[in-house]
Amino acid sequence: MRLLAEKVCVDRGGRRIVEGVDFVLSDGQALILSGPNGAGKSTLLRAIAGLLPLAAGALTLDGESEELAAALHYVGHAEGMKPALTVRENLDFWASFLARADAAAGLAPAQALDAFGLAHVLDIPAGYLSAGQKRRIALARLLVAPRPIWLLDEPTTALDVRAQEALAAVMARHRAGGGMVLAATHSPVGLDNAAELKLGGVA
Amino acid sequence: MRGPLAALFFREFAIARRIGGGGSMGVVFMLMLVTILPFAIGPDLNLLRRIGPAILWIAALLAMLLGLDRLFQADFEDGSLDQLQLGATPLELVVFVKCLAHWATTALPLVVAAPLFGVLMAQEAASMLGIGASLLVGTPALTFIGAVGAAATVSLRRGGLLMALLVLPLCVPALIFGVSAATAASGGTIPFATPLAILAALTLASGALCPFAAGALLRRLGE
Structure with a gap:
């Protein structure tokens, strides 16, 4: 599988935020998007996820018949967790909703949380958790519904050192299994041998 | 494991039951x-006795508008709306299922309660049944139409009034039928089945069309 971006441009509010971005991402590879605030990192990730329309250019997925949106995970600034439901219910729902017809089943919520050292909060309503815990639950969603491409927007925000190490281990395992990671970040996220794509400031 | 749409329905149902509000608020209103x-x-x-059915229908309409602006707003704010667009399920079906769940938690209690409240409006037994039946057939149309308004105001923090203005006409x-x-x-002179059939047609048509309008609005505004 190969994700190919050709001259991707994205507009927001009538202004061009992302201009002519090219990259290729193959099995097991990682790409770090860097650049100052407002450089368009989040915008580019949302565009790749299909949540924003492309103003120009193309995104293609080689070697797969399915759509790009069904092959990727997006972890943004908002966690997508319902405060009234327990962590298990939240993860169970996303496992059912994001499951792909042909793919293997993902980890059970308990195992996915264990990877981030959070197994003890399984039956607590998500609304009672701290920002870092919520972030780790959003990351656990990556494991309950396996998808090959991970788009991570500032994944280490609010994470403590041990959780950052856990995330690095999870990403390394994902890449060893042929997965791809695209991360927008300011701080090192523990991706070895990752290519870097520098986005400029707004012109 | 449940299918994606069944999972969505039960999630909406569980959230509505835990947070409360929706159904009981409408009935109390x-x-x-x-x-x-x-x-x-x-x-x-x-x-x-003469104005009772009209009053109960107006009450049901306004009660349904009360919580409808939150239909997509909560999902928009907590990032769920992004995730709902990444599933294999089309957003239109997601909207349809969310409407069904919203109807079951908000309108169904009204359908059950309205004939009983008919006692306070001096309604006869036949009229109470008529009110219940017409609300059962007609309220899904209100939910589907309301979903378009809720999608149009999804990114507005206090969009409730604007949504009501958009949706009421x-x-x-x-309401008429x-x-x-x-x-x-x-x-009366009209047979019961005639307006009920038109009401059913309104519900079916809005159920078929409104999810597409709401889905398009959510894609555009949910950015």
């Missing part, structure tokens, strides 16, 4: 209206 109205109008039983046909079906149940 309707109860307030029908208890206070006879005091304002006076002890004229014939008048109450579109709900007028359902709903009230005439409810009135026809207790006699």
Whole structure:
């Protein structure tokens, strides 16, 4: 599988935020998007996820018949967790909703949380958790519904050192299994041998 | 493991049940209206009997508008809307299922309660059944039409009033035929089935069209 971006441009509010971005991402590879605030990192990730329309250019997925949106995970600034439901219910729902017809089943919520050292909060309503815990639950969603491409927007925000190490281990395992990671970040996220794509400031 | 749409329905149901509000708020709103109205109008039983179906339908319409602006807003704010677009399920079906769940938690209690509240409006048994039946057939149309308004105001923090302004005119046909079906149940010149059939057509048409409009709006505004 190969994700190919050709001259991707994205507009927001009538202004061009992302201009002519090219990259290729193959099995097991990682790409770090860097650049100052407002450089368009989040915008580019949302565009790749299909949540924003492309103003120009193309995104293609080689070697797969399915759509790009069904092959990727997006972890943004908002966690997508319902405060009234327990962590298990939240993860169970996303496992059912994001499951792909042909793919293997993902980890059970308990195992996915264990990877981030959070197994003890399984039956607590998500609304009672701290920002870092919520972030780790959003990351656990990556494991309950396996998808090959991970788009991570500032994944280490609010994470403590041990959780950052856990995330690095999870990403390394994902890449060893042929997965791809695209991360927008300011701080090192523990991706070895990752290519870097520098986005400029707004012109 | 459940299918994606069944999972979505049960999630919406569980959230509505835990947070509360929705259903009970609508029923209490309707109860307030029908208890206070006879005091304002006076002890004229014939008048109450004549306007009862209309009052109950208006109460149901307004009660449904109360919580409808939150239909997609909570998902928009907590990032769920992004994730819902990444599933293999089309957003239109997601909207349809969310409407069904919202109807089951908000409108169904009204459908059950309205005939009982008919007692306060001096309604006869036949008329109470007519009110219940017309609300059962007609309220899904209100939910589907309301979903378009809720999608149009999804990114506005206090969009409730704007949503009501957008949606109310579109709900007028359902209101007209709903009230005439409810009135026809207790006699009159029109057979009960005629307005009820038109009401059913309104529900089916809005169920078929509104999810597409709401889905398109959510894609555009949910950015």
